[in-house]
Amino acid sequence: MKVNEVPQNKGMITDDLREICYAVDENGSYILAKSAGWEPKNIANDQAWSLIEEEISQTVKKIKAGKLSPLAFHMAKNQMNVSLLSKYVGFNRLRVKLHLKPSVFRKLKPSILKRYGRIFDIEVEELLKIPGLE
Amino acid sequence: MQINFSHRQSAHCESGVSSNLLLHYGVNISEAMAFGIGGGLFFGYLPFLKVNKLPLTTYRCEVGGIFKRLTKRLGVDVHWQKFKDPEKAMSAMDRKLAEGVPVACRTGAYWLPYFPPAFRFHFNMHNLVVFGKNGHGYLISDPVFPEPVHCSEKDLLKARFAEGPLAPKGTMYYLTRVPEQMDLPGAIVKGIKGVCRRMLKTPGPFMGIRGIRFLANQFEKWPRKLGKRKASLYVGQVIRMQEEIGTGGGGFRFMYSAFLQEAGGVLKEDRLMEISEKMTSAGDRWREFAVIGSRICKNRASPSESYSAMADILRDCAKRETEIFKELWTLLR
Incomplete structure (x- = not known):
């Protein structure tokens, strides 16, 4: 996952909380990126x-x-x-x-x-x- | 009373707690490094163990395993304790806090009031660090939250004595001695080899790479065997285990790639960088798998986005990870 692909789909997280995703920056190095959520995850959580x-x-x-x-x-x-x-x-x-x-x-x-x-x-x-x- | 504890947000609770605790004692180790040395990466599909009536899938090793192996491999001494009596569990923790020792606890996430409602399930494997107490309760460094949080004594007690599968029974742990010298390269090699062994050689069909292939075969059977609705619930559960509970994305595969990259720097081994890239690609495949799965859950899958398409991705992941771990094994032998 590249940094610009880190999803920001709110759902499970409703406020300004963010979770950490591991993503690759433009130099190919891993960084800790903040994510507001991801749609597939929100869907699975809704289902539960x-x-x-x-x-x-x-x-x-x-x-x-x-x-x-x-x-x-x-x-x-x-x-x-x-x-x-x-x-x-x-x-x-x-x-x-x-x-x-x-x-x-x-x-x-x-x-x-x-x-x-x-x-x-x-x-x-x-x-x-x-x-x-x- | 408050210990001067630096809180760093991480993706996963146990590796985050491990890395934050070590930092408190002057050992600056990233979460990914803690996860890698602790040999956290794994896969298991255990259809006979049910969570909320749905089979258990895991992308990580057993609870506590990361911390246990990490501290052992770095030569750090640790004290673990379980309790029968909640009062004693709380006063033992208070005593340690008074001595200035940050105390890690295993808790049931359901009872932690600062969790957003969407995350509140009976999940008994949540680790956090308690680092202070005031008139209102405890100060907590919960690694999956951006800032330290606050929890009342009543709620923390409930969380430490959550019931159900893998009940924490008041488990608390803290570091007692950190050596001056550590063999970081040696610990990294052990960490990687351990994961290779577990992924490639765990006997039986349910765990390691064989587990991924086993799940692929099950996937193809689900729609007929379980019916549409139940099959989609099974899929949802797999996705949740892969993405929901602080994995850093792709069922810990991205965090492990970050570890391999860092390990390559420490061991001065460029091949680890290449293998890290391969692991990233495997993680991307796991993400694709979750995307299709979520469409199936929502009943919005196109004809090509089927259970067998998901099974094919799983087989591809299995193939990629077999190559990765075999390569790692020969590289570090």
Whole structure:
């Protein structure tokens, strides 16, 4: 890659941050060039995020249908699955799975809700909320 | 409290941390040099290891390997430590900072609040240097950022104890002794030979040049085997591993070319300059590969920009890199 080919396609980087690319200058020597981003990279990153968003919206649908508890929304929003969440919260996977059931979740003690809240960095009241459902 | 630490932005976190830490002790080694001596370049396609349900592709060696080999080859002593107890991990770091020692940590990028949102994935291999503490938290030299950044104690603790694959478990490391004399040429030769061995001779189909060929064969099967949508997700993941996470472009191939160029100067060996140019061309091919891949992801590929076209580029990369590493091997034998 030559210095004048270093891409400057904003996307993932939205502000004045720049990342380092290695490029060859007119004398054939390598220099560290600043790049605002590259389109193929932005596309691949968008794809990864659309996958996460899809997961979130499907989860929200299931919560509205009464199949999952609001915990599932926060789990998806934080890009976690049952196994990762169970490691963070320190409960075994089965227990986390139970907490994803609306009937079980409704009866959880505040101390347990607090533990989940701490992981997602939110208050307990927020833990009970999901977008579009009060 | 703040240590006088010079922050230099780099492309990749581990090689950047390594080169910045060494500079703090008066050893001025560029990021590319750190990457090359540490033998950072690699390739692996490991379909049985899944990241977010997608197979793992890597363009670099194992996490921590660059720093470990670099310091060993330069004769620098290092202290590594893992922790069970987060409180202890933080106080051990504080003690070292108070002694004036910059401390490198392995962290989960997801929990670092200064990361732009688009980069916030559960990725547990992010290295940074902590070099100060004040009332609001820690001062951090994060090598992929232009300037030093700031992070609260709560967030840094979370990042150091991120969970999931390759959990850092509070890993911290720092330099304990830097020798007066270093054998830089010797370290460079070892670094290059190590990469040659790993690229040319790693057994099994998944790693080294064989891994690139293996991925090429897989590419041709994906559309039929996985269906259009899933295949494009697989492609996207490969591109992300190649370009997204601080590789300096072309899956570290450009950074390695920069290293070969610098190495040519140190060893006074012009052939290394020629080989560096070849590596640059290989890197350019990897970039072409990513361009086509992104068009496939976006459903905008022309008929010629197909999975088999991508596989052909991969085979070409494999061929070029085989020649490069064989040449390097004979040159330095």
